[in-house]
Amino acid sequence: MxxxxxxxxxxxxxxxxxxxxxxxxxxxxxxxxxxxxxxxxxxxxxxxxxxxxxxxxxxxxxxxxxxxxxxxxxxxxxxxxxxxxxxxxxxxxxxxxxxxxxxxxxxxxxxxxxxxxxxxxxxxxxxxxxxxxxxxxxxxxxxxxxxxxxxxxxxxxxxxxxxxxxxxxxxxxxxxxxxxxxxxxxxxxxxxxxxxxxxxxxxxxxxxxxxxxxxxxxxxxxxxxxxxxxxxxxxxxxxxxxxxxxxxxxxxxxxxxxxxxxxxxxxxxxxxxxxxxxxxxxxxxxxxxxxxxxxxxxxxxxxxxxxxxxxxxxxxxxxxxxxxxxxxxxxxxxxxxxxxxxxxxxxxxxxxxxxxxxxxxxxxxxxxxxxxxxxxxxxxxxxxxxxxxxxxxxxxxxxxxxxxxxxxxxxxxxTANEQVNEKILVSLAYPDMVTQLVDFGIMLKSKKNDTSIYGLNVIDDEIAASQHTGTSKKIIAKAIAHAAASENSIIPITRYDSSISNGIVYTIKEHSIGDIVIGMHKKADQHTFLGTKAENIIKKIYETIYIYKPTQPLNTFKRIVVAMPPNAETEPGFLHWLKKLMMIAKEAGIPVNFYGTLATNDAVLKVIERSIGVIKVKFTEFSNWDDFLIFSRELKLNDLFIIVSSRKGHDSYVSQMNKLPYYLSNYFVEQSLIVLYPKQLEAGINMGNIEQADSHLIETITEQFGVIGKAGRFVRGLFKSK
Known part of the structure; x- marks a missing residue:
């Protein structure tokens, strides 16, 4: 002593x-x-x-x-x-x-x-x-x-x-x-x-x-x-x-x-x-x-x-x-x-x-x-x-x-023109993908707006057992701890539902979620590439969805390659996903290569020029989705491949998108990729349909007013004759 x-x-x-x-x-x-x-x-x-x-x-x-x-x-x-x-x-x-x-x-x-x-x-x-x-x-x-x-x-x-x-x-x-x-x-x-x-x-x-x-x-x-x-x-x-x-x-x-x-x-x-x-x-x-x-x-x-x-x-x-x-x-x-x-x-x-x-x-x-x-x-x-x-x-x-x-x-x-209170949902299903999905969710977080990040784990109540509940708690705890390490917070949600996809859908609707991050399921093949759960969510939810398959950490990518379908710029969610992508590229300090039609590339360039901040971009003309496999030659191992997709019946949907599961599961197995579904209006109501509906409505009203006008003139004529 x-x-x-x-x-x-x-x-x-x-x-x-x-x-x-x-x-x-x-x-x-x-x-x-x-x-x-x-x-x-x-x-x-x-x-x-x-x-x-x-x-x-x-x-x-x-x-x-x-x-x-x-x-x-x-x-x-x-x-x-x-x-x-x-x-x-x-x-x-x-x-x-x-x-x-x-x-x-x-x-x-x-x-x-x-x-x-x-x-x-x-x-x-x-x-x-x-x-x-x-x-x-x-x-x-x-x-x-x-x-x-x-x-x-x-x-x-x-x-x-x-x-x-x-x-x-x-x-x-x-x-x-x-x-x-x-x-x-x-x-x-x-x-x-x-x-x-x-x-x-x-x-x-x-x-x-x-x-x-x-x-x-x-x-x-x-x-x-x-x-x-x-x-x-x-x-x-x-x-x-x-x-x-x-x-x-x-x-x-x-x-x-x-x-x-x-x-x-x-x-x-x-x-x-x-x-x-x-x-x-x-x-x-x-x-x-x-x-x-x-x-x-x-x-x-x-x-x-x-x-x-x-x-x-x-x-x-x-x-x-x-x-x-x-x-x-x-x-x-x-x-x-x-x-x-x-x-x-x-x-x-x-x-x-x-x-x-x-x-x-x-x-x-x-x-x-x-x-x-x-x-x-x-x-x-x-x-x-x-x-x-x-x-x-x-x-x-x-x-x-x-x-x-x-x-x-x-x-x-x-300069902020997006919603004041953004909400991001990260669906957490696989323990080994928690950190990558949380990191991506944090990267989507806007510095300008009040952004809330939700971490959701859905338990199928038909097969729920004590081990499933324990696994869910570990997943949520891991997500909270990982977010806290970067001074971010995640709002945890554990939900029991008879259908996992319905549990995710109802959570999105209840909390008015704007961006949804889903991990690509592990047993993806050409028949069930996205998985039945993700496909059900895509059909029922029309907000921005990111289906993410990470093969390496976000901070190790050298380049982002974005494949955009024709008319991608006409979709309601175009500006939103593009700004999120620019934010990720700027945060990570990596260049972006855009592949799209001349019109789409031009629309992207105009948005980037108006934005605050500088990112390195390159544009390549691409419109033939039958030749999608050119990306298997263009992409390198340290590239993040983002495919901007579309739901059926909307402006930017092309029939060749049906072949994406086959291409991605056979030729892009080792590639980190994101299948992105932009925010769209309800099913079957695209901008073209709205314009047609508006035109039809105007014509109908004009015709009705024309009939009323003729009737009025006829009545006035009767009174004058008397």
Missing amino acids: TLLSSLDFSLPLQNPVIIFSLVLFIILFAPIIFNKIKVPHIIGLIVAGVIVGPYGLNLLKRDSSIVLFGTVGLLYIMFLAGLEIDLAEFKKNRKRILVFGLLTFIFPLVFGSLASYYILGYGFLSSLLLASMFSTHTLVSYPIASKYGVIRNRAVSMTVGGTMITDILALLILAGIAGMTKEDVSSAFWVQLGVSTLIFVAIVFAVFPIVIRWFFKRFDDSISQYIFVLAMVFLASFLAEAAGIEAIIGAFFSGLVLNKFVPHSSPLMNRIDFVGNALFIPFFLISVGMLVDVTVLVKGWGALKVAGVILVVALATKYLAAWLTQRIFKLTKTEGTMIFGLSSSHAAATLAIILVGYNIITGETASGEPIRLLNEDVLNGTILLILVSCGVSSFVVEGASKKLALDQDQEETN
Whole structure:
């Protein structure tokens, strides 16, 4: 038993249990305290780091454990930036990203070099290295933008992309100057750096996707998937360092690669966000605060002068770059403010450059003191810059995020033209398909509307026994737990009925369900491909039905292929299913290939052009459903095949659809597919019938009024004659 008197309470604290407990209490209470006084929680964590650090109360030493967790937190921020970014929007804005990246690098570099050379009196190499530090920035305030849900705004995407450009260029300058001081920079050095960088990029973007897809196909355990994701992030970071570039570049690139494999509404994404924001990122912010030495303010005018020049030049040039970017690309004022806020904070790369410069010895004084490339005044001024710039960044991003979030909500409200309260029903019959069906149901969930997801399991009461009831409870419990892992909820329904299909039909009608997800039964063949239950539902229900056969997880698809019948655009449910499909493609970040007639493809294109957001689409003319087997040659194993079908007697129904069970059960056995039945009017009442009925009604009324008119004229004639 350990006595209290035997515990070591000397400062800085040495007991790992006490140290970790103190850090956790800081992570818990610092944001709460600072939020009450309207200060961003990030500032609270940095200030807490200042207070407990070696230059404050000296409660904690910035030892290897703090450095380790701080490094993990920094890499985690860069990884999240790549993971959460909208890839389609990122590609769309690549020219803007390049322009902003160059502006936010060149302005600080030029003005910083001039200020360092002429105002501070440093030499050329010292001025250039110090100015390159001004050019870098760290996305310290990115978690604030993430909290407000504006990370997919173009301003955020531009800043994240610009961060990569400016940090790479600044670190290249650092490598060159470090080599020049050692007199070993030659053309071979730059060739080696270029080749190693190309090899690194090739491994991350060509090899990593193959490994990631293989793993996700074979392992669905949540813990294993999370550990695997972290392993890939830090492997990419290590490979970046091995290639001679900064580890944060590797973390960001790994996020870009994993972007397609981690849907934003998935349980895995929820775990990634939770662990990062609860532990790793706060550790990084506390470690940044522990670097700050507030005593530089009383160490003489030299340190204050350097700190003042560093602060003014660093913030002013970043503001100038953001303002020019806003004017050049006609962004809103709030977006320009967001760019400045995210790009104004200095931390990781800044500190790395300064520490390298501080440790480079260029000579000795007469008394034997080392002459450093960057002296102690620069080091202290930079540490002060970290504190002030992170504070400015946090306040600015907080304000801009609030405005962008309000604008985004208003825009979504104005553009939303679907029902306010959507209801999705997921029919759960097979235990091994529960997670795939629930994932698909969540993907259908609209972010704009109030959407309810129902999980239904129907028990045939004629054969119901205790084992069937137990299986039903396990299925429902599994669905609820899986949805909860992604912070979604499922409304469970267990129903006893003499017919399973009738149980599903009556549940749909009772709850006014709009979208129905049904798993394709396991013993599908050419005679009973959809199954008698699904066929009965299709006959009795005219809402949108998705009959899903998953052979691999949703996040491992490379492409969606959609086969559309002629006149698909004339069906009442056309706009609804198309918007749902676009939402899934955007969420998963995968392209869509549409196969349809010229008229149908044109209608799809017009809808996509009017929609908010960007997805990569391709159109191929296809109208001969007798030649349906061309898809067996076009489709690849990692494609999701969606067949837009139709109920008999409606505009888009073609007789060749009767052959679909034969084709799909014989030639598409290993293919993941969805047979989609769009929302339609009651049986036999299609748009053509309505138009004909309206025309007939108008003709009848006209004829009746014509008869009445003739009778009236005859009566009036009789009265006149009298």
